[in-house]
Amino acid sequence: MQTLYTAQALATGEGRDGHVTTSDGTLDLDLAVPKEMGGAGGATNPEQLFAAGYAACFHSALRVVARRAKADVADSTVEARVGIGPNGSGGYGLAVTLVVSLPAVEPEAARQLVDQAHQVCPYSNATRGNIDVTLTVEGAR
Structure with a gap:
């Protein structure tokens, strides 16, 4: 790299x-x-800082893939929820939920954009296989 x-x-x-x-x-x-x-x-605390960084980074990745797909993500948001707890081995682990709102994008297209962003985002790439990351997508209703 x-x-x-x-x-x-x-x-x-x-x-x-x-x-x-x-x-x-x-x-x-x-x-x-x-x-x-x-x-x-x-x-x-470190979890809030991690949540802020992940939310901002994922939102940038989402905007990149949306631009390529010519999707309207002008009012999009990404909320990162970072949990911490015992990992069962004497240490602690993290779990992340990303809640992505894409109000101007149909649900299926929104899911595709979020999945693509998850492949592009540096935080997602760094955590993949190490931290449970749940993607929640809120598209057009």
């Missing part, structure tokens, strides 16, 4: 109860363990 861009982030402090910054300073956030996991909450 020819690398086109490399993102750099530095985590400091206590990991999930710490701080993250990017090398260019555009991201500079405190982290907190969610209340649901026994923490104080009140700040972002």
